Amino acid sequence: MLEDYKLKMPGAVFGGEHALDKIVELIKNKYKKPAVFTDKGIEAAGILEEPLGLLKESGAQIHLIDEIPSEPTYEQAQKTIDSFKESGSDFIIAIGGGSVMDMAKLSSIAATNDYTVKDLLENPSIGRKTVKTLMIPTTAGTGAEATPNAIVAVPEKELKVGIVNEEMVPDYVILDGRMTAGLPKKIAAATGIDALAHAIECYTSNKANPFSNMFAMEALRLIFANIEKACEDRTALKEKSSMLLAAFYGGVAITASGTTAVHALSYPLGGKYHIPHGVSNAMMLLPVMKFNKEACMSELAQVYDAVEGKEKKNDEEKADWVIGRMSEIIKRLEIPDSLKAYGIGQEDLEELTRSGMEVQRLLVNNKKMVTAQDARNLYMQIM
Structure with missing residues (x-):
């Protein structure tokens, strides 16, 4: 067992039967244009309806990023980040499983022209968070909502690689069991x-x-x-x-x-x-x-x-x-x-x-x- 150790956790975690309602409190009068990271499966399953409704209630202008693949390569991750940068969004919300949350976390530290995802693969420590994040997991498994990790595939190595940087630890997390209810x-x-x-x-x-x-x-x-x-x-x-x-x-x-x-x-x-x-x-x-x-x-x-x-x-x-x-x-x-x-x-x-x-x-x-x-x-x- 390690003699020296530390613990780094998300800034605030909301759980319980109606935890999702916290979206309004987190966004209203603070952020004007949140980007919602998700995927087509989540969208088709109707899981987005309630959180998007709450976001509209907060008065936010929503930018939806829903083309995230289930096992993204680092090139696909870069495309997602480029789409986020072009949107001019001021906050990141991830609603989905591990890949969705990983792409959201990467975007929070790569929304700059100073380095790319490929650069982060070579040296993860160069990443600095410029946009705050909220994670809303829709699967009970990856734990990506708590970690400083983002996993991307590197096709030329035929391997998945973890980019690890403490800046990616989310700022907010909402754990609401209803978000996992429709999972096959x-x-x-x-x-x-x-x-x-x-x-x-x-x-x-x-x-x-x-x-x-x-x-x-x-x-x-x-x-x-x-x-x-x-x-x-x-x-x-x-x-x-x-x-x-x-x-x-x-x-x-x-x-x-x-x-x-x-x-x-x-x-x-x-x-x-x-x-x-x-x-x-x-x-x-x-x-x-x-x-x-x-x-x-x-x-x-x-x-x-x-x-x-x-x-x-x-x-x-x-x-x-x-x-x-x-x-x-x-x-x-x-x-x-x-x-x-x-x-x-x-x-x-x-x-x-x-x-x-x-x-x-x-x-x-x-x-x-x-x-x-x-x-x-x-x-x-x-x-």
């Missing part, structure tokens, strides 16, 4: 498993600390208790709200600590093969946690004590229960467990391994050192 089970499940990965990885990370552990553990309590019903029952607003809170806690844990080999090895699966982020994490979660079990036995036992609490004989049994429970959740939510469904075979193994090993930013957080042969073996388990 498939999307709710993938993003929910993403939140689970964030929490368990941060709790077992080399960079774990008292701040990250507090948020990661509470996220795990909420996820283990609520994820299945939240994904399977569209009317389960209580469970959906709990998952939204868990996802936010997971994002805070990432900010204070960091993810590990699960995310590191999942990045090539998204970058080259365009497997959804939550699905690729779900695929890698069990192989990596089994690989890590010996190195983080006590942490997994602590998770058992917190989320289950029944007497077990030893730490190994507790660790096995936690891994088994994660496996049970993944199977029940019908997450794909094989790369074959995506046309990935043995012939891709060396390239996957090479790309995965490049993500040293996260691999160094893993309690057990991951060699190239280890990475190869982990990929083999899902082929």
Whole structure:
């Protein structure tokens, strides 16, 4: 566990049954032309209707940016930022999932002609926030509403890369469970498993600390208790709200600590093969946690004590229960467990391994050192 640590969080977080109503208070008489970042799926699902109505009530002139792809490349991110710059907007509101929020956060630090997204890939620290942001997540998973991270695909490397800059931590967040109510089970499940990965990885990370552990553990309590019903029952607003809170806690844990080999090895699966982020994490979660079990036995036992609490004989049994429970959740939510469904075979193994090993930013957080042969073996388990 780190001896020196810090916590950086959004300036204000609003949660609860009618949290969305805070939009009027945040905008009225303060901002004249907010830009709303979203995507066509959110728009088609009718999720924008209430927040846009509230924005109109505040008297704001809305500029809508709704051409954001689900897995944006850095070139697509730059186009989004250029569109935002041309709009002359004075505030940023993101209504959507991880990609929407990431593009909004990037725009908040790249609305200048001094540098591009490509420059930020090479040196994220040059970014400076010039426009304040409000995040309204519509999925309970990525935790992007709490993090200083923005993920973009780099096609020439066939990899997803995280741009990390504390300036991107949002200024305001609204957590309203109603915004996730219309999610199809498939999307709710993938993003929910993403939140689970964030929490368990941060709790077992080399960079774990008292701040990250507090948020990661509470996220795990909420996820283990609520994820299945939240994904399977569209009317389960209580469970959906709990998952939204868990996802936010997971994002805070990432900010204070960091993810590990699960995310590191999942990045090539998204970058080259365009497997959804939550699905690729779900695929890698069990192989990596089994690989890590010996190195983080006590942490997994602590998770058992917190989320289950029944007497077990030893730490190994507790660790096995936690891994088994994660496996049970993944199977029940019908997450794909094989790369074959995506046309990935043995012939891709060396390239996957090479790309995965490049993500040293996260691999160094893993309690057990991951060699190239280890990475190869982990990929083999899902082929």
